[in-house]
Amino acid sequence: MNETESAIPVTDPFTLFEAWFAEAKEAEPNDPNAMALATATPEGRPSVRMVLLKGHGSHWGEGGGFVFYTNAESRKGEEIRANMQASLLFHWKSLRRQIRIEGPLAEVSSEQADAYFHSRPRVSQIGSAASDQSRPLPNRQVYLDRVAALEERYPEGDIPRPQHWTGFLLTPTAIEFWSDREFRLHDRRRFTREGPGEAWSNTLLYP
Known part of the structure; x- marks a missing residue:
């Protein structure tokens, strides 16, 4: 050049x-x-x-x-x-x-x-749906519990988009x-x- x-x-x-x-x-x-x-x-x-x-x-x-x-x-x-x-x-x-x-x-x-x-991996869909992004989080377990609750509510298939x-x-x-x-x-x-x-x-x- x-x-x-x-x-x-x-x-x-x-x-x-x-x-x-x-x-x-x-x-x-x-x-x-x-x-x-x-x-x-x-x-x-x-x-x-x-x-x-x-x-x-x-x-x-x-x-x-x-x-x-x-x-x-x-x-x-x-x-x-x-x-x-x-x-x-x-x-x-x-x-x-x-x-x-x-x-x-x-x-x-x-x-x-x-x-x-719905093109995202299922775990990513769950993680997004469970997150109040940018809001205060008392401790990480609270978030993990919300993830677990969604996994139980929707045991298979796509998660509804918030x-x-x-x-x-x-x-x-x-x-x-x-x-x-x-x-x-x-x-x-x-x-x-x-x-x-x-x-x-x-x-x-x-x-």
């Missing part, structure tokens, strides 16, 4: 994400789909945590996007429903790459939430790709658009 040229091509950012994500799945030892999700209260108080990407691409919604699932009564779920904006960060240390994604959120349909919930367990689609208005270069002369390209279906523009950024 010529040092005077960017290593990040000018292309459709969903296509570039797909290429980088495919490489990450080969290179990362654990959870290449792990991403930091940043949300904020209406007052602007931020919080961030790791979640797993469970769907992505230009076919999602009207303008393509990135999907994750959560308990909507958790701290992040309450912040999302109060302020339907978020940002994502993928950091693939083995590849020395990052991708930042920003945009509005929309809740997925009940059918989509059901389909994903109504507060759902998914969200982030439709990006900005996607920024970052790649490590020698001597911290890193490579950054930011793609932006006004809204779903609009054309992308892009620019290099100083590292």
Whole structure:
């Protein structure tokens, strides 16, 4: 690679994400789909945590996007429903790459939430249904007892999806790709658009 040229091509950012994500799945030892999700209260108080990407691409919604699932009564779920904006960060240390994604959120349909919930291992379904995520827990045994009660109530088959367990689609208005270069002369390209279906523009950024 010529040092005077960017290593990040000018292309459709969903296509570039797909290429980088495919490489990450080969290179990362654990959870290449792990991403930091940043949300904020209406007052602007931020919080961030790791979640797993469970769907992505230009076919999602009207303008393509990135999907994750959560308990909507958790701290992040309450912040999302109060302020339907978020940002994502993928950091693939083995590849020395990052991708930042920003945009509005929309809740997925009940059918989509059901389909994903019931695609999970049965023990994961039970664990989610038994959890009051982010709420105080007196001791771990209380949670384990709730898990055991659900296992007894539903001895086989799928567990009904709790109504507060759902998914969200982030439709990006900005996607920024970052790649490590020698001597911290890193490579950054930011793609932006006004809204779903609009054309992308892009620019290099100083590292």
